[in-house]
Amino acid sequence: MIYSIFSSARQLIQFAITALLLLFLSVGSGIAQQTSASESPSYRIIAYADGSKNSWNMGVDMLTHINYSFAHVNEDGEIYFRNELEAAQRLARLQKLKAKNPDLKLLVSVGGWGADGFSDAALTKESxxxxxxxxxxxxxxxGLDGIDIDWEFPGQPGPGIKYRPEDKQNFTxxxxxxxxxxxxxxxxxxxxGDGRYLLTIASNDNQSFFDHTEMGEVHQYLDFVNVMSYDMFTVGSETTGHHTGLYQSSPDAPTRTTTAAIQRHLDAGIPANKxxxxxxxxxxxWSGVHPENNGLYQPFEEFYQFISYEKLQAEFINKNGFSRxxxxxxxxxxxWNPDKQIMVTYEDPESLKHKADYIKEKELGGVMYWHHSYDPTEKLLETLYDGLK
Known part of the structure; x- marks a missing residue:
């Protein structure tokens, strides 16, 4: 009896999901017949997004892919959504955006920081x-176009996740x-060809990720690799620093940079266009930062906060005692705020222009960003699009 009730409830959820998708897709296809997308950039521009209510306003003519985040891995080793009905509603909103850009690809990203289940799911051929x-x-x-795997990280400890030495081979x-x-x-x-279902991953920037994976072999199964070339200075760092800096500041400065991350992938034999x-x-x-060098590469007392670009514009950049x-x-x-001794590292249009130039110089596959909701005016997205188109 319990199984029967559960089964019926499950069928109702599936029916609701199907109805939502059909509704949005049918509306979208009708509009698509009248709308042509802007000329697509030759580089991928990939947004991680959550399909929230303001997603209808996304500038999808500037995007090639959207990675909906996140799905997870359950105890049976299957991909699932913790809130299936909400996910269906949000994915339906994102599907509707194909009316504006029929070439847009929609993937679901599985995992994220602290997401467990991957090590067990990868353990045997059956799993x-x-x-x-x-x-x-x-x-x-x-109705997806592919899957993005964000296992953070094979063979390494994380917040409450299971990991094994054999994750290295099992990930492959x-x-x-x-x-x-x-x-x-x-x-x-x-x-x-380009129309087949996509398989992508999010990879980390540091050497430890490469020590615990076989990226030289893994990439042959992937359409492209999204390099998380950020969070290089954060909560557990010894000093402040650029969390997503492009180059090394000086010969004696820390070497963990975006260019070092990209070069590590290229050195592993991954084609540049992937x-x-x-x-x-x-x-x-960070707060309690030593004042030398305007707080850059200095010891600190504690991590201060994570700040979206929207909030940075509204409250921090050349405001309230903070100077850029x-x-x-x-x-x-x-x-740097000398009175409060707070240092902030971030990305802005000027730094992104240099990154766009670097992508073109190295003939890379494009750019992805985390997260679309942090820049609702799309100032940063427009900078990337203009720099790469």
Missing amino acids: RDIFSESALELIKTY LMMKSLRTHLDSLSNERGLS VVLGAAFYGRS YWDEGAKAPYL
């Missing part, structure tokens, strides 16, 4: 097949299984 089959079901149910095998299953569905539906540079639409800050400084070596801005 990997279960995980891959659930990815196909997700694609079929929500999991990507191989996903690729096989996705290609099978693509073939079944007559999709090929490497997607990560940009941060937010800042990080520019590190010419790093091609990165930062803020």
Whole structure:
């Protein structure tokens, strides 16, 4: 009796999901017949987004992909949404945006910081097949164009996640299984080339990620790799610093930079056009900072706060005692408040212009950013689009 009730409830949820998707897709297809997207940039511009209520206002003519975040991995090793009905509503909103840009690709990103379940799901061939089959079901149910895997991080400890030494090999095998299953569905539906179902990952910037993975082999199963070239200075850092600086400030400055992260991927044999540079639409800050060098690369008392670019514009940049400084070596801005002894590291249009130039210089695959909601006026997105188009 309990199973029967559960089954009926599940069927109702699935019916609601299907109805929502059909409604939004039918409306979207009608508009699409009358609307042509702007000429697509030759580089990928990928937004991580959550499909919230203001998503209708997204400048999708400037985007090539949206990664809906996040789905998770349940105890059975399957991909699922913690709130299935909410996810269906939000994905339906994002699907509707294809009316404005029919070439837009919609993926679901699985995981995120502190998301558990990957190590168990990757452990055996049987568990990997279960995980891959659930990815196909997700694609079929929500009309997706692919899957993005954000396992943070194979073989390494995280907040409450299980990890194993064999994650290194199992991560490769999991990507191989996903690729096989996705290609099978693509073939079944007559999709090929750029039209096949996508498989991407979010990778970390540091050497430890490469020590615990086989990126030189993994990339053959992936369409592209989103490099999280940010959070390089944050809560647990010894000093302040540029959390997403492009270059090394000076020869004696810390070497953890965006260019070092990208070069590490290229050195692993990943083709440049598969490497997607990560940009941060937010800042990080510290208090009790030593005043030398306007707080840059200085010891601090405690982490202050995470700050969206929207809030930075409204309350911090050359406001309330904060002055903007520019590190010419790093091609990165930062803020310093001498009275409060607070230093802020962040991204702005000037730094993003340099990153766009670097992407073109290295012939990389494009740019992704976290997170669209942090820049609702799309000032940073417009900078990337103008720099790459």
